[in-house]
Amino acid sequence: MNTNKIYRVLALLLVAAVAIVAPLSAEAAGTASGISITNSATVNYEVSGVPQTAILTGPTATFVVDNKVNLTVTTTNGSYVSTAPSATSQVLTFRVTNNGNTTQDYSLASSATVTDPFGGADNFNATLVGVFVESGATAGYQTAEDTATFIDELVSDATATVYIVADIPAGRATNDIAAYALIATTHDGGSGGIGAATTDDSGAGNSLLGVDVVFADAANGTVPGDTQYDGEGSDRSAYRVTAAALTIAKTAVVYSDPFSTVNPKMIPGAVITYTITVTNGATGSQADNVSITDSLAAEIAAGRLAFNTQFNDGVDGCGAGSGIVVVGGLPTPCKTNTNDGDGADFGLSAADTVTVSGLTIPLSSSAVIKFQVVVQ
Amino acid sequence: MTTKTVVSMVLVVLLLPMTAAAQKKGSIELRSISEVEVATTNAKGEKEVKRVDAAASKVIPGDVVIFTTQYANVDKKPAENVVIINPVSEHVVYVENSAEGPGMKIEFSVDQGKRYAAPDKLVKTDAKGVSRRAAAREYTHIRWTLGKPLAPGGKGSVSFRARVK
Numbered sequence: 001m002n003t004n005k006i007y008r009v010l011a012l013l014l015v016a017a018v019a020i021v022a023p024l025s026a027e028a029a030g031t032a033s034g035i036s037i038t039n040s041a042t043v044n045y046e047v048s049g050v051p052q053t054a055i056l057t058g059p060t061a062t063f064v065v066d067n068k069v070n071l072t073v074t075t076t077n078g079s080y081v082s083t084a085p086s087a088t089s090q091v092l093t094f095r096v097t098n099n100g101n102t103t104q105d106y107s108l109a110s111s112a113t114v115t116d117p118f119g120g121a122d123n124f125n126a127t128l129v130g131v132f133v134e135s136g137a138t139a140g141y142q143t144a145e146d147t148a149t150f151i152d153e154l155v156s157d158a159t160a161t162v163y164i165v166a167d168i169p170a171g172r173a174t175n176d177i178a179a180y181a182l183i184a185t186t187h188d189g190g191s192g193g194i195g196a197a198t199t200d201d202s203g204a205g206n207s208l209l210g211v212d213v214v215f216a217d218a219a220n221g222t223v224p225g226d227t228q229y230d231g232e233g234s235d236r237s238a239y240r241v242t243a244a245a246l247t248i249a250k251t252a253v254v255y256s257d258p259f260s261t262v263n264p265k266m267i268p269g270a271v272i273t274y275t276i277t278v279t280n281g282a283t284g285s286q287a288d289n290v291s292i293t294d295s296l297a298a299e300i301a302a303g304r305l306a307f308n309t310q311f312n313d314g315v316d317g318c319g320a321g322s323g324i325v326v327v328g329g330l331p332t333p334c335k336t337n338t339n340d341g342d343g344a345d346f347g348l349s350a351a352d353t354v355t356v357s358g359l360t361i362p363l364s365s366s367a368v369i370k371f372q373v374v375v376q
Numbered sequence: 377m378t379t380k381t382v383v384s385m386v387l388v389v390l391l392l393p394m395t396a397a398a399q400k401k402g403s404i405e406l407r408s409i410s411e412v413e414v415a416t417t418n419a420k421g422e423k424e425v426k427r428v429d430a431a432a433s434k435v436i437p438g439d440v441v442i443f444t445t446q447y448a449n450v451d452k453k454p455a456e457n458v459v460i461i462n463p464v465s466e467h468v469v470y471v472e473n474s475a476e477g478p479g480m481k482i483e484f485s486v487d488q489g490k491r492y493a494a495p496d497k498l499v500k501t502d503a504k505g506v507s508r509r510a511a512a513r514e515y516t517h518i519r520w521t522l523g524k525p526l527a528p529g530g531k532g533s534v535s536f537r538a539r540v541k
Contacts, residue, residue, distance in 0.1 A: 030437020031467045031541045037435075039408050041445040041462040041534075045455040045526070047403060052455075055402040061410035061430070061443060065467070065540060068436035101437050202434065212434045 029156035033067040033102040033211045066212040069186050069198055070099040071106070073233040076161075080118055080240035084285035085172045090126070091141045092164040092237040094182040098154045100216070105187035105195045106151040108133070110164045114181040114223055117236035122179040126166035126239060131182065134161035141165060150194045151184070164237070172241045174284065179238040181223045186215075186231035198231055245281035246290065246361070250274060255313050255372065270375045272305075273313045278359070279366040290359035292369055297352040299373070307346050307354075308372035309337055316370065325370040326356055346371070403451025404458070404526070409444045439540050440471060448531035458522040460534055461489065464515055467541050472512035474537035477520040482534075485517040486510040492519045 040057035076093045083090045108131040133148040141163045151160045188195030201212040219228040226234040258269035299305040311318040316325045318334035324344040325333045335344035349355035410430040483492035498510040520534045
């Protein structure tokens, strides 16, 4: 085969490929409903060798293309949507496509009574479950923008992105799974707001020149209620929890005694630095709103310890009334002992207790809390 | 295509209506029918496929419609060289091998009726001059040619199937 021939073969292959793809994409949903299709023929003939006037069909055959209702719902989540305990506005993403030949509205609903599409076992339900349609203003779910709860006027072959948005309850453990289905139901297009639910005319008589509705959608055996020819489409996705893996360590070091900060001894008047380190593991999820409490009540009641109201360990020196240091997780290290909104206090949130709250600890990070006691 | 053939084709197109207009009222009657096949169960519980008028049926994209043209010679003289031409609606696609016409030569066109040929001779040529065999879905017209004169009172029918786009 010479080069010229190779080119021609290539060109032929290209033509064939284009020819196959083009009609499919252009006419997937088909001829629009309401279009009249007419058929008529012409006959040419001769009589005694003389051509006669061409005759056109007397009555032409005309029928109207009816409304084929067909839709598909597919999730774009290839696997679990990873989430964490107490996470809010967690998103499962779906696409709803109008495969029919008529512009339609679609009502949307979520269902928790489905099994896990990714092979695991569904074992909890999320809270505040909502369904919202992507507005197109900003890609991805935006609380302020994506507020529509139904799909309005979806033309043939067009696709809308729909989100199931939910909160994850506190206390869920790693690998807990919540599966959800999105169910879209066909409604009539054309009106402002959502139209009436579209009804199937398949069992009814045919209107000669009007548009009848024929449901042509498939069943989804994995979503209860989504049967064949019911005008509904559905698909499933699921949340899977990865809880933060927090570890906590506490050390005590004698910082000073009344006579020295060099080799201080544990004698009355000695200052002991307690260091609590909270570490989040490399896998799992960021820990938000972490609270740490350390009660000195028993020691104080027994008269053995007193809380040091002004922290100083030679590294962090705080002003009067600041006895707690938090490094990492909160902005400034020195915290006042009062319950004044800086995230730490002594003896106010709980009696004789160091309380630190609101810590954010990303993966592979730590928060360090330091305070001191004086030996009595 | 040479310039000559283009000119002659244009002439034919222009002349045909003029000669036709000179003739008297026709002696062949045509009637077009569009039908769909509906599967039903009869009184004996047997499955039957019935043809019903497409206008009285629900027809949606993907459905196959049977278009039939009935012809009859209502004159007292035989009609010769009877040729029936049926354009394929832009909203439907011809179903391969579905054209029927007893005793007739059936040909197809992919260029709005300029040229007709048997399916294995139909060629589509793109802008770069590359040719390939035309596909059934590209047929724009169907032509039936009756091989013998249609006697007075003689009648018949031709048909084809097409899928609604």
